Amino acid sequence: MSITNTQRKASRSATGVAAMTLALSACGAGGGGAEGDAFEGEHEGEELNILLNASHEGAGDWLAEQFEEETGVTVNVTTVPYDEIASQLTLDQQSGANVYDVSAPWYVSLGDLAADGSIQPITEFVEDTPEIDVDDFIPTIWEPYAYVDDEIYGLPFDGDIHALFYNTEILERNGFDEPPATWEEYAQQVQTITENESSDGIYGAAVFGEQSPLILGASFANRLAGYGGEFLDENGNPVINSPEAVASLEALEEIWNYALPTPAETDFGAGNSAWFAGNVAFIENWTDLGVRSQDPDSGSEVVDQWGVTYLPRESEGEDPRASLVAGFSWVVAGNTDNADLAQQFIAWAASTEVNSALLTALPPTGIDPNRLSSLEDQTYASDFPELQEVNESTLHGALAWPTGPNATEAAQILTDELAAYLSGQRDSAQETLDTVQSEWERLLVD
Amino acid sequence: MSTDTLQRAEAAVAPPEAPEKSQTFRRRPRISERFHHRLFIAPSVLVLLVLAAYPLVFIASAALTQSSLGNPFQEFVGTENFQTALTSSAVQNSLTLGTGYAFGVAAASTALGTATALALWRSLRAGAFVRTVLLLPMIVPPVIVGILWSFIFSPSGGLLDTLIRRFTPGSGTYAILSDTTWAIFGVALADVWEWTPLVVLLVFTALLSQDPEITEAAQLDGASGFQLFRHITLPMVAGTIVAAFLIRLILAFKVFDLVYVMTSGGPGSSTQVPAYLIWRSALQNFDVGIAATITLLLAVVVTVVTIPIFLITKRLRDD
Numbered sequence: 146m147s148i149t150n151t152q153r154k155a156s157r158s159a160t161g162v163a164a165m166t167l168a169l170s171a172c173g174a175g176g177g178g179a180e181g182d183a184f185e186g187e188h189e190g191e192e193l194n195i196l197l198n199a200s201h202e203g204a205g206d207w208l209a210e211q212f213e214e215e216t217g218v219t220v221n222v223t224t225v226p227y228d229e230i231a232s233q234l235t236l237d238q239q240s241g242a243n244v245y246d247v248s249a250p251w252y253v254s255l256g257d258l259a260a261d262g263s264i265q266p267i268t269e270f271v272e273d274t275p276e277i278d279v280d281d282f283i284p285t286i287w288e289p290y291a292y293v294d295d296e297i298y299g300l301p302f303d304g305d306i307h308a309l310f311y312n313t314e315i316l317e318r319n320g321f322d323e324p325p326a327t328w329e330e331y332a333q334q335v336q337t338i339t340e341n342e343s344s345d346g347i348y349g350a351a352v353f354g355e356q357s358p359l360i361l362g363a364s365f366a367n368r369l370a371g372y373g374g375e376f377l378d379e380n381g382n383p384v385i386n387s388p389e390a391v392a393s394l395e396a397l398e399e400i401w402n403y404a405l406p407t408p409a410e411t412d413f414g415a416g417n418s419a420w421f422a423g424n425v426a427f428i429e430n431w432t433d434l435g436v437r438s439q440d441p442d443s444g445s446e447v448v449d450q451w452g453v454t455y456l457p458r459e460s461e462g463e464d465p466r467a468s469l470v471a472g473f474s475w476v477v478a479g480n481t482d483n484a485d486l487a488q489q490f491i492a493w494a495a496s497t498e499v500n501s502a503l504l505t506a507l508p509p510t511g512i513d514p515n516r517l518s519s520l521e522d523q524t525y526a527s528d529f530p531e532l533q534e535v536n537e538s539t540l541h542g543a544l545a546w547p548t549g550p551n552a553t554e555a556a557q558i559l560t561d562e563l564a565a566y567l568s569g570q571r572d573s574a575q576e577t578l579d580t581v582q583s584e585w586e587r588l589l590v591d
Numbered sequence: 592m593s594t595d596t597l598q599r600a601e602a603a604v605a606p607p608e609a610p611e612k613s614q615t616f617r618r619r620p621r622i623s624e625r626f627h628h629r630l631f632i633a634p635s636v637l638v639l640l641v642l643a644a645y646p647l648v649f650i651a652s653a654a655l656t657q658s659s660l661g662n663p664f665q666e667f668v669g670t671e672n673f674q675t676a677l678t679s680s681a682v683q684n685s686l687t688l689g690t691g692y693a694f695g696v697a698a699a700s701t702a703l704g705t706a707t708a709l710a711l712w713r714s715l716r717a718g719a720f721v722r723t724v725l726l727l728p729m730i731v732p733p734v735i736v737g738i739l740w741s742f743i744f745s746p747s748g749g750l751l752d753t754l755i756r757r758f759t760p761g762s763g764t765y766a767i768l769s770d771t772t773w774a775i776f777g778v779a780l781a782d783v784w785e786w787t788p789l790v791v792l793l794v795f796t797a798l799l800s801q802d803p804e805i806t807e808a809a810q811l812d813g814a815s816g817f818q819l820f821r822h823i824t825l826p827m828v829a830g831t832i833v834a835a836f837l838i839r840l841i842l843a844f845k846v847f848d849l850v851y852v853m854t855s856g857g858p859g860s861s862t863q864v865p866a867y868l869i870w871r872s873a874l875q876n877f878d879v880g881i882a883a884t885i886t887l888l889l890a891v892v893v894t895v896v897t898i899p900i901f902l903i904t905k906r907l908r909d910d
Contacts (some may be wrong), residue, residue, distance in 0.1 A: 228875070257877050263661045410766065456775070554875075
C-alpha cells in the first residue's frame with residue numbers, strides 16, 4: 146500500500162465531509178415533508194440517544210459528530226458488550242425508562258425484540274422514503290437484517306462477514322505459498338505451523354471458541370457455509386443435524402488442539418491481540434480487521450505482512466460462500482418519543498455515503514459494507530482491494546442465521562451444545578447436533 | 592404527636608417501679624395508641640413489602656406464566672414451567688453443581704478463615720497493616736477478582752503458565768478454565784480467595800471477645816496448646832464459625848460474577864451454576880418464566896440445605 150496513513154486520514158476526512166453533505170442533501174431534498182425535516186433544522190437542539198455494542202464505539206462517535214454537525218441534533222452514544230445489547234434495550238423499554246431512541250442489535254435478535262415490542266416496525270417509513278433505496282442493500286443481507294415476518298424492523302448497518310486472514314511471513318517460514326482453499330488444507334497448515342513454532346509462542350490459528358453465539362457460533366457458521374450447509378431449509382425447518390453440519394463441527398474439532406491456547410477461552414480480545422502481535426498464522430475475522438491490521442496506531446505489528454482470502458470450502462474450485470456470522474441492524478426503539486428523528490437518523494446512518502465513509506475511516510470503525518454501492522466505493526476499492534473482493538462473496542448465497550421469535554435462544558442452544566462437544570462432554574458430533582435439531586424444532590417450528 | 596401521647600409513650604417504656612405503673616403497662620392499648628404503634632412500624636412493613644414480598648410475588652407470578660423479558664405475564668401456564676425445569680437436565684445439573692460448589696467453597700473458606708483468624712489472634716503484634724492486607728480481597732470488586740484470576744490461569748502467558756514453563760520446560764499448556772473437570776475448581780479458588788477474609792473477620796472478632804479469665808483459669812488447671820484450643824477456645828467461637836459457614840454457604844450459592852467473567856458457564860456446562868443459568872434464561876434467552884422457576888427451585892434448595900445449619904448455629908449459641 147503506497148499512501149501513508151496521514152495522507153489517508155486527510156483524504157478520508159475530506160471525503161467524509163463531502164459524503165455527509167451529499168447524503169444529508171439527498172435525504173432532505175428527496176424526503177419531502179416529514180421525512181426530510183431532520184435536515185431542515187426542525188430538530189435542531191434536540192437529542193437522540195443511541196445504544197450500540199462496544200465494538201461500534203468508534204463508529205458511534207463518528208456518526209454522532211457528523212450528525213450533530215449537519216443537523217444540530219445532539220447524539221448521545223451508549224455502548225454495552227455485544228451480547229447484552231438486546232437485553233439492555235428490552236429492559237429499557239419494558240421498565241418504562243425509554244432512554245434509548247435508536248439501537249443497532251445483532252440481526253438475529255430482531256424477532257425477539259419485535260415480539261416484546263422493544264422495537265417498532267418501520268415498513269411504512271421505508272416504503273414512503275424512496276431515498277432509502279432498499280434495492281441497493283446487499284440482497285443476501287437485506288432480508289435477514291430487515292424483516293420479521295412481513296414487517297420491516299431494521300435497516301442494515303454493519304454487514305459483517307468473516308474472511309480468512311493470514312500472516313504471510315509465518316506461512317512463508319513454514320513453506321506455504323498459498324493460503325488454504327479447503328477446510329482440510331486449512332487444518333493441515335494450522336497443524337504444521339503449530340508443531341513447528343508453538344515452542345516459540347507462534348500458533349497455526351486463533352480460533353474464536355468462547356461460549357457465545359457471536360464467537361463460537363461464528364466459527365461453526367463459517368464451516369457450515371464452507372461445507373454448503375444451512376441452518377434452515379427453504380420451508381424454514383431446522384436442518385442443523387445435516388451431514389454438512391456434522392462435517393463442519395468435526396472440522397472445527399480437528400483444529401481445536403492446534404489453535405492458540407485455548408480456543409474455549411479465545412474471545413475477540415484474545416484472538417485479535419495474538420493476530421496483531423504476529424503470533425498466529427490464521428484468524429477468521431470480520432473484513433474490517435484488515436483496516437486495523439494496516440494501522441500501526443491500532444497496535445498492529447503485522448502492517449504489510451498479511452493477506453486475506455475467502456473462507457475455505459469443502460472442495461477446491463467451489464465458489465466462495467459468505468457466512469453472515471454477526472451483522473447489526475439499525476432499529477427504532479418501541480417506546481421512543483422521537484420516532485420521527487430516530488427514523489431520519491437510521492435512514493441517514495444506513496445510507497451509501499455514510500457506510501462508504503465508515504468503511505475506510507481512521508481510526509477504524511469496524512464497519513463492513515451494507516450496500517452494493519458502498520461495496521463498490523472507489524476509496525474502499527483503492528485502499529483495500531482484497532477486502533472489497535472478499536466482501537463480494539456476500540452477493541450470492543450467503544449463509545444467514547435463523548431470525549424471528551426464539552432465534553436468540555436457538556443460537557444460544559447451538560452454541561452450548563457445540564461447546565459441550567468440543568470440551569468432551571458429548572459422544573459424537575451427530576448426537577450433539579441431533580440434540581440441537583430437537584430443541585430448534587421445539588423453538589422455531591412448534 | 593401530642594404531649595399527651597409522648598407522656599403515654601414514656602410511661603409505656605419506663606421501668607416498672609410501682610405496681611400501679613406495672614398494671615398500666617399491661618393494660619390493653621387504646622385505639623389511638625395502637626394506631627401510633629402501627630404508624631411507627633409502617634415504614635418497616637413497607638420496606639419489607641417492597642424488598643421481599645413484591646419480588647417474591649413477581650417471581651412466583653412469572654413462574655406460573657409465559658413471560659418474556661419485554662412482555663411478562665402473557666399467559667397463565669400453571670405448572671408447565673416447573674415441569675420443564677424439573678425435567679431439564681441442564682437445570683438438574685446446575686442445581687447439583689451449585690449445591691456441591693457452595694458446600695465445597697464454604698467449607699474451604701471456613702477452614703482457611705478460621706485458621707487465619709487463629710494465627711492473627713496468636714500474633715496480635717502483626718498489627719493493623721497485616722490485618723488490612725488480609726482483608727483486601729474482600730474489598731476488591733468481584734469482577735476485578737474474576738479478571739485477575741483469569742489472567743493467572745491464562746494458558747497464554749498467565750502467571751500459572753509462566754511458572755510451569757519456567758520450572759518444567761517443554762511441558763504442555765495448562766488451561767484450567769478450559770478443562771471440564773478443573774474449571775469449577777478454578778472459579779472456586781477465586782471465590783475462596785475473595786471471601787475467606789469475611790470468615791477471618793468474623794472469627795477473629797469472636798476470638799477477641801473471649802473472656803481472658805476463662806482461658807487463664809484453664810491454664811492454671813494445666814491446659815495448654817491444642818488442649819486449650821480444643822476445650823476452651825473452639826467451644827467459645829464455634830457458634831460464630833458455624834454462622835460464618837452459613838453466610839459463606841449462601842454467598843456461594845449466589846455466585847455469578849466470577850463465572851460470568853472467568854468461564855461464561857463453560858466449557859460446555861461445567862461451570863453453569865444456578866445464578867448463571869437464571870441470568871442466561873432471562874437476559875440471553877428472554878425467557879423470564881423459566882428463569883423465575885429456576886429461581887424458586889434454587890430458593891427451595893438453599894432453604895432445605897441451610898435449615899439444619901441454622902438449627903446447629905442456634906444450638907451452639909444457646910449452649
